[in-house]
Amino acid sequence: MPVRIITDSGFDIPDQSDPRLTALPLGITFGETTYADGVDLSNDRFYELLIESDELPKTSQATPYAYQQVFDQVRAAGEEAVVITLSSALSGTYQSALTAAADYPEVHVVDGKNATIGQGILVLYALRLADEGLGAAEIAQKVEAAVGRVCLLALLDTLEFLKRGGRIPKSVGTIGELLSIKPVVGVRDGEVVMLGKARGSKNGRNQLHQQVEKFGIDFTMPVLLGYTGLSQKLLKKYLEDNRAIWEDVVAEEDLPITSVGATIGTHVGPNAIALAFFAKN
Template identity: 30%
Template structure:
């Protein structure tokens, strides 16, 4: 049996607890608050981060780990007895971590790097799926092939409280954001697995209509599936997540694995507090 490990970045929303539970390694990103860098998950929790954003109303800076830190993580994985490593990163459109991993020269491990073309826990779901394939004793080539195929089927839909942060991060046109703020328009955004970018798939007037549209999306996609992993997430807006969980209760019960998450600070800098949404990964 091949000794294969899986590594994700902290933008995958695999927190410390989930990392331990599923046996997945995690590499934290950094967030700069008031001139000091913090390792998210380890030194900065999502709750503390979103409280800081609400108080300061500005866009923090983020950064990826250094090559030296990544090498240290690789050394740890080798010392833990692994010979091969699959790295699954959030979309390379939002981070330089994918390119860093591809450029690393490290000959103690057979390393494969996968761009999930997604964000948050849908990337984490791919890692959990990959870990299951390892436990099923598939070889690394088969696992990578299956993950590459599955990532095209995963989706995450979310809404925002304000366009301010996503506009500042260059994610949507500024003119559209101004209209959205004036008319109380709430977007439903998809991270499209075809290009790994954000796309606005629907606009609604007010939160109630957003919830109804998300119910429709769940019926459209999950209603056709027999087996899937499912997530519901929030960024500093637990009530939105709770309402969505209520509305999607039947899909939660049907899922093979249901998880909740808090959006990592490294992603939250471009969405702001007030986000909530759901995602899924179809299974065979």
């Protein structure tokens, strides 16, 4: 039976054209205007609006009804499906998918416990398993077993957006800006956590590199690199400084790079760089 992989726009992968892949858009609201993420709001336009706006946008989850509509299509096509959602600790989207799937035994729901490219590599892994001919139940089981191995690490250019979103005290954010503090963050148990702080961009890139080395990258599994904002410049600088991680395994031009969308971009702001990979066992 054909398998469809369903996710939400909280994920980010470079090529979303696979016909077996369906992504439900999350809502992004600036002021009085609500956009469907990835449908009528591109990542570039999102960052333009984010920089121009005095207030952070609000994000809204995919609804059970939206999932039901997709599940009806799955059933009508004689397919089965695996749903991989944005972390349940960050959004109610997982609960929406679970609620909708109650009447669809052919649909299997997995809490990705991650976001953006961390969620993205789980989707790529699921598509790989589908290529191998596995059924939806087995794909869901293997993806769920791999969730704990996913490492999402990011170097932020500024504390401003964490401060504006209330995720750190204003006083900490202000002092951090004055001292040019570059925070390194990650996802742990489905939530964004601070892993370290460095003064200046070079020290920040070094600290990010140390975190990557701490876990080790399993290059037999999907890997993604991401950036926020309108330029890959800082990510390219990181790759140049830390070429030893990749050069014996993959050519730099073959590394998959993608723009990080609104779900995480809202909270970290532009000019952040991120890596997602499966840690070595």
